[in-house]
Amino acid sequence: MKKIIFLLLLGFSTNLFASDSKLNLPIYSYPLKEGKGKQLVETYCQMCHSVGYILNNAGVDKKTWEHIVHHMIHDFKAPIDEKSAKEILDYLVKNYGTKNK
Amino acid sequence: MNRRDFFKGLAISAFTASVGSNLIEKADAFTVKTYPITTKFPEKDKLILYSERPPLLETPRQYFDRAITPNKLFFVRWHLADIPTYVDLNSWRLKIQGNVKNPIEFSLDDLKTKFEPVSFYAVLQCSGNGRNFFKPKPKGIHWNHGAMGNALWTGVRLKDILNYAGIKSGSIEVAFDGLDKPPYPKTPDFIRSLPLDRVLEEDVILAYEMNNEPLPYLNGFPLRLIVPGWYATHWIKSVSRITVLDKPLKNFWMEKAYKLPDNDCECIKPGEKPEKTKTITTMNVKSVIAKPLDNSIVKVGEVIKIAGVAFDYGSGIRDVLLSFDNGKTWEKANLGTYLGRYSFREWFFYYKPKKKGKLTIMSRAINNDGQMQPFEIGWNPGGYKWNVVDKVQINIV
Numbered sequence: 001m002k003k004i005i006f007l008l009l010l011g012f013s014t015n016l017f018a019s020d021s022k023l024n025l026p027i028y029s030y031p032l033k034e035g036k037g038k039q040l041v042e043t044y045c046q047m048c049h050s051v052g053y054i055l056n057n058a059g060v061d062k063k064t065w066e067h068i069v070h071h072m073i074h075d076f077k078a079p080i081d082e083k084s085a086k087e088i089l090d091y092l093v094k095n096y097g098t099k100n101k
Numbered sequence: 102m103n104r105r106d107f108f109k110g111l112a113i114s115a116f117t118a119s120v121g122s123n124l125i126e127k128a129d130a131f132t133v134k135t136y137p138i139t140t141k142f143p144e145k146d147k148l149i150l151y152s153e154r155p156p157l158l159e160t161p162r163q164y165f166d167r168a169i170t171p172n173k174l175f176f177v178r179w180h181l182a183d184i185p186t187y188v189d190l191n192s193w194r195l196k197i198q199g200n201v202k203n204p205i206e207f208s209l210d211d212l213k214t215k216f217e218p219v220s221f222y223a224v225l226q227c228s229g230n231g232r233n234f235f236k237p238k239p240k241g242i243h244w245n246h247g248a249m250g251n252a253l254w255t256g257v258r259l260k261d262i263l264n265y266a267g268i269k270s271g272s273i274e275v276a277f278d279g280l281d282k283p284p285y286p287k288t289p290d291f292i293r294s295l296p297l298d299r300v301l302e303e304d305v306i307l308a309y310e311m312n313n314e315p316l317p318y319l320n321g322f323p324l325r326l327i328v329p330g331w332y333a334t335h336w337i338k339s340v341s342r343i344t345v346l347d348k349p350l351k352n353f354w355m356e357k358a359y360k361l362p363d364n365d366c367e368c369i370k371p372g373e374k375p376e377k378t379k380t381i382t383t384m385n386v387k388s389v390i391a392k393p394l395d396n397s398i399v400k401v402g403e404v405i406k407i408a409g410v411a412f413d414y415g416s417g418i419r420d421v422l423l424s425f426d427n428g429k430t431w432e433k434a435n436l437g438t439y440l441g442r443y444s445f446r447e448w449f450f451y452y453k454p455k456k457k458g459k460l461t462i463m464s465r466a467i468n469n470d471g472q473m474q475p476f477e478i479g480w481n482p483g484g485y486k487w488n489v490v491d492k493v494q495i496n497i498v
Binding site: 022023024025026027028047048049050052053056057059060061063064067068071075076077078079 | 136139141142143144150151152153154155156157181182186187237238239240241242243283284285287288289318319353357372
């Protein structure tokens with residue numbers, strides 16, 4: 001089942017990329033840590049930016065992660081509900097907080 | 102358009118979340134401490150990868166041993182992921198609108214033929230260049246020294262274009278919008294304004310060439326705003342719409358982003374909130390050591406070339422001083438050719454290590470206004486304007 005979805009997405013994506021684009025930008029997959037909330041991070045955060053942004057901010061304290069998530073929702077209007085936002089924040093603090101420089 | 106791209110974004114998230122595709126570059130070397138060098142970007146050579154969507158690519162430090170940064174090695178920074186990857190110049194137009202007598206559109210050819218071309222070298226530097234050196238870590242991309250570059254920009258004076266359209270009285274600002282769009286439609290589009298008096302200065306241009314070539318898409322093809330001496334946030338890429346305003350532009354980017362504490366040191370204690378803020382504008386005096394790289398191994402008696410660049414906001418570089426005894430004594434480096442007051446000034450120095458052990462090399466630039474790089478800088482929430490005396494450590498064996 002997972003494979004079928006994957007293939008569908010693959011077809012969907014390649015069609016969209018095959019426009020008259022002169023510039024073909026690469027796509028990277030980043031080694032995001034396993035843990036509760038990872039899937040939400042992949043779904044919501046990657047709507048607008050790559051995981052590179054997250055890894056690059058690893059090591060900031062809880063307050064800064066709170067600020068960042070808040071900034072995404074309030075300034076950039078990321079459509080993340082409160083419950084998901086909390087889970088995303090917990091994931092980021094646990095896996096990319098001050099202990100994970 | 103926005104809607105389609107929003108779904109494209111969603112598709113990519115699901116896409117990259119899936120496992121086992123060989124169509125995707127694996128960023129294996131990407132950890133929270135090290136970032137891989139990528140060669141996968143069109144128009145670009147070896148750059149340090151922070152993100153590919155939107156592209157954030159840093160120039161490795163060793164390339165700052167020369168005054169001119171080649172286009173292929175020039176850093177890349179976009180705010181919004183839906184960046185222009187194709188522009189049809191037959192239909193592309195620059196729109197001049199707002200508080201003007203004659204709203205008008207120009208093709209790129211019009212710009213090249215109707216107005217006098219202007220060329221000069223100028224340093225483009227991200228406000229957050231060097232953010233990685235602040236402690237504690239401010240939020241944002243943790244650039245080292247490579248979110249900067251120097252190029253020969255060729256284009257037309259903004260003043261000439263605006264006078265052609267006729268600026269109406271009461272105008273105070275000019276807003277610039279590029280072709281980049283947010284993947285999620287509700288995200289504020291990246292539009293910024295400049296004060297009218299700055300815009301009307303001789304040196305503010307719209308560039309259609311960078312180092313004698315059309316600009317790379319990744320650096321703002323086909324037209325980029327050049328504001329020499331000011332940080333890159335003002336140098337809007339792929340400009341397509343210019344609006345003359347009779348009141349200040351209000352949006353997230355102008356009201357909340359790229360702000361400094363409005364006090365003498367432009368700093369606060371980490372965790373505190375500034376009482377007042379102001380928009381970041383001019384760059385400060387800075388030098389960077391390109392070579393030797395940190396932790397290089399050098400033999401006793403072997404002459405090495407120490408090289409780098411220095412620049413400021415436009416007064417020009419008077420001297421670059423080097424110290425080999427932690428700042429007790431300083432020696433003047435040789436300065437390279439002068440390429441204009443806004444350009445990188447190349448500098449170099451030949452040095453013969455006399456004894457074994459670790460040695461710290463420091464560089465300190467002084468500009469024509471007498472300002473010099475400090476030994477430390479106060480903290481600011483954006484992690485902007487890092488210009489502390491640069492250092493590398495070599496190992497003499």
